[in-house]
Amino acid sequence: MTPLRIFISSVQTELAKERAALRDYLRGDPLMRRFFEVFLFEEVPASDRRPDALYLDEVERCDLYVGLFGSDYGTEDAEGLSPTEREFDRATTLGVHRLIFVKGTENHVRHPKMEVLIGKAQVGLIRKRFNTQAELVTGLYAALVEYLEVKELIRWGPFDAAPCAKAVLEDLDFERIIRFIRTARRVRQFPLTEDSSPEELLEHLKLLNDGRLTNAAVLLFGKAPQRHLISSEVRCAHFHGTEVAKPIPSYQVYKGTVFDLVDQAVDFVLSKINRSIGTRTESARAPRTYEIPEEVVTEAIVNAVAHRDYTDNGSVQVMLFVDRLEVWNPGRLPPPLTLEKLRVAHTSVPGNPLLAESMYLAEYIERMGTGTLDMIRRCVKAGLPEPEFAVPQGFVTTVWRAELAGQAGVQAGVQAGVQAGVQAALSLKEVAMLQACAQGAVPSEVLLTAAGYSSRTRNFRRWLDRFLHEGLLERTVPDKPSSPLQKYRLTDKGRAALSGLKTRDTEA
Structure with a gap:
């Protein structure tokens, strides 16, 4: 939200320290600085305009008027009124919310016109007295919290x-x-x-x-x-590179209920990533396998929509890059959850419990705290790195993609034959690596070239480890993985998989 402006008015020479104390407190307190910004005379740069006219304009711009009334009345103009009284009158005329703090007791000796001004401020206002800066700060804090509660800007419940x-x-x-x-x-x-x-x-x-x-x-x-x-909308963007950059190939802002938001954002991502089409062995509808499991995409987006901080002006952002999916939502993890606890069994701590309950009833979420664990398990099963969770500015879930093949915008997939025992979808780069071994054992440099890599990237090592783990490839020097003579060759399972591969178009 845009901070509310507070105009602090007083006789400058008399209560300068008190004004500075309020300024420092309001700017230093985490709650107060979120909701308020302060105007002080002393911070106005030199101007050709008369100070009194400038200050009255600031009164018109403010949301709250704080008057500090002491002993002195201040310099009087041609009509016998001080700037402090002018400012109070302007705030009253405009209907600005006013908070008046009077220094000293009722028996305190004051300028006669200040006594009249204090009497004027009695009408419809609650005046608070103070003797020390600490009392003034405490009184203003209580008054501002009450103001925020009345305006429903802060609350004690979810x-x-x-x-x-x-x-x-x-x-x-x-x-x-x-x-x-x-x-x-x-x-x-x-x-x-x-x-x-x-x-x-x-x-x-x-x-x-x-x-x-x-x-x-x-x-x-x-x-x-x-x-x-x-701000409850969801913004989705698709980038062809690894960083946010213009032009953005695809950008959508989705509106609607939380159910609409989840459905639309999930569809956006699934329409942009690789998928493979299996055979109709069990039903008339061919099964589809996405490079990122559909359940992982859904869980990341559901978590962002259900658990975000809706008091924040930011919106949920879903960004698909060539190497990853990032889902960002305003807010942080509610205590006692930590980033470490997301990777082990933990209790469910919804930030929006009523929202979560209804989304549970509609089968969008569970209430067991298993969502992040399911994401990790499904990514590992699909041969992807574990998703990452971070709270730099808001909460960010990063899900790593399989390497894309060919030029930007070209998306294709290959479904391994069931008879070969390979259940996961293979990208064209993976297929190229297997085909490079079709005529015999080859060094890793040949696999790099076949897959279009210029160096041993993390993804290349991941795919190579996967092939070895699944028994599609084997080392020629198994006892010395780092041997300079090391080569890689197809196993019987790898040859069967390669012969059973059927390339199918996938939709972008």
Whole structure:
């Protein structure tokens, strides 16, 4: 959110230290600096404009007026009014939220006009007294927290349980609610029936807060959720290189419910990566195998949408590069989760529990904390490196791709023959490496050239290790892997796999 501007007004010479103390506190406190920025007289650069006119313009731009009233009244203009009173009057006329802090006790000796100004500030305002800077800072902190609560800018419960401002029942898609109930009954034995009213469903799922729609209700069932929660969209981009660079070949901004967002983003990724088409041995529909398992893509995107920080102005970003898939979402891991715990069995700690519960009922997520472990297991099974998790600025999941073959934009796959016992889809580079061994044992340099590598990259070593592990290739000097005489040759299994390969087109 854009920080709210606070205008601090006082007689400059008398309360300069107090103003500086408030400035330093507001800029140093993690909570306060997130919501507020401060205007002080002393920080205004030299200008041709009169100071009093400049300060009054700043009052008009501010969201909150903080008046510090002491003993002095200040320099009077031709009409007998000081800048402090002018600023207070302007804030009052504009309806700016005002917070008044008076230094000293009621018996404190003051300029007569300051006494009048303090009396004027009594009308409709809560005045707080202070004697020390610590008391002033404490008083302002309490007042600002109360202001943020009233404006519903901060809350003590989860974001998804907070009321969604201005959202009403008519903003929900009732047909979507019926479909949700139908799905939840089928996959999770949900107790409500399809003839249940929207209000009954919302009450059952705790999606009402004192009769008002919660943010979760809008995200789950809204006709147009982004009208209320603009940053809840998902942005997807496809790059032909390994870095973010223009022109972007494909860029989409998806809107809708959390279910829509997940479905659209997953489809975006799957339409851009390699896939192989198997044979129709068990059904009329040919099986498809993606270079990144579909379940891994889905889990990464579901996690980003379900567990993101919706108070952040950022949106979920899904970026597909030539060598990896990156899914970024605003927010960090909720305690007690750590990056290390994501790689072992751990409990589920949803950042948006109401959202997570409904997505569980719709079979988009589980509640066992197994999502990241499943991603790791599926990537390893597919011959891919383990996915990486990081929290540099937000939470980032990186899933490494298989090397793409040929020129940018050319995508193809080869499905190994079932009779050869090779279950995973092979890229053209892998096939080229196997074919290079068809006439006999060859050194690694020949495999490099066949696959189009100029050096022993990480992916080349990974594919070579995979072939050795799966028994498709074998070393001619098995006892000395690093021998300068080392060569590689096809095994019987490798020859059977190579003869059974059938190249099929894949869709980009």
